Amino acid sequence: MDLGLKVWLKNDKNKFFGSGPKNLLLKIEESGSLRKGAAKLNMSYSKAWNMVSNIEKNLDFKVLDKTIGGVEGGGSSLTDEAKEFIKKYHEFEREVEESIKKIYKKHF
Amino acid sequence: MDLGLKVWLKNDKNKFFGSGPKNLLLKIEESGSLRKGAAKLNMSYSKAWNMVSNIEKNLDFKVLDKTIGGVEGGGSSLTDEAKEFIKKYHEFEREVEESIKKIYKKHF
Numbered sequence: 211m212d213l214g215l216k217v218w219l220k221n222d223k224n225k226f227f228g229s230g231p232k233n234l235l236l237k238i239e240e241s242g243s244l245r246k247g248a249a250k251l252n253m254s255y256s257k258a259w260n261m262v263s264n265i266e267k268n269l270d271f272k273v274l275d276k277t278i279g280g281v282e283g284g285g286s287s288l289t290d291e292a293k294e295f296i297k298k299y300h301e302f303e304r305e306v307e308e309s310i311k312k313i314y315k316k317h318f
Numbered sequence: 319m320d321l322g323l324k325v326w327l328k329n330d331k332n333k334f335f336g337s338g339p340k341n342l343l344l345k346i347e348e349s350g351s352l353r354k355g356a357a358k359l360n361m362s363y364s365k366a367w368n369m370v371s372n373i374e375k376n377l378d379f380k381v382l383d384k385t386i387g388g389v390e391g392g393g394s395s396l397t398d399e400a401k402e403f404i405k406k407y408h409e410f411e412r413e414v415e416e417s418i419k420k421i422y423k424k425h426f
Contacts, residue, residue: 221319318327
């Protein structure tokens with residue numbers, strides 16, 4: 211027997227951040243582009259774009275810095291605010307996992 | 319912004335207990351029958367039966383006591399072990415929620 215766990219952030223109606231969107235942001239940063247980051251997760255460009263736009267709307271800051279031009283015709287990187295937010299979310303996830311594992315062990 | 323959370327119990331491959339199966343067991347106890355309990359959740363009899371069988375296989379104790387005969391042709395009630403387990407799971411859920419809310423408030 212083992213424990214399953216999922217956490218996410220939502221507004222009144224919908225999820226807007228969790229492990230999926232977090233992974234997308236990390237892949238965008240890694241690849242330097244929204245398109246490439248989405249492709250790494252087998253996600254359509256439009257789905258990825260909506261995900262990012264949804265995060266920006268709900269957190270009320272810009273997530274991506276667009277770079278224009280260059281050899282590959284521009285790309286995207288994470289803003290400092292987005293990087294800070296991901297760090298905070300990581301820490302939140304880590305503490306949640308640690309705490310729930312303890313509670314699980316206590317009861318089962 | 320708000321927090322979303324889901325926990326469940328699983329074996330190597332599959333979930334076998336969480337809020338859905340817990341609700342089913344409570345509805346069976348309430349209505350005195352697997353069929354009626356399933357109906358209250360708009361769940362098919364076969365799905366409910368599989369859910370219960372899956373719980374029994376994974377927890378390794380009987381969950382339902384079948385009663386035979388009577389005006390309505392028999393029914394089902396929870397075994398003492400099942401009642402004990404639900405109590406334990408409730409307490410587990412309660413502590414998880416409490417703990418995660420605290421961690422959420424700390425970070426966001």
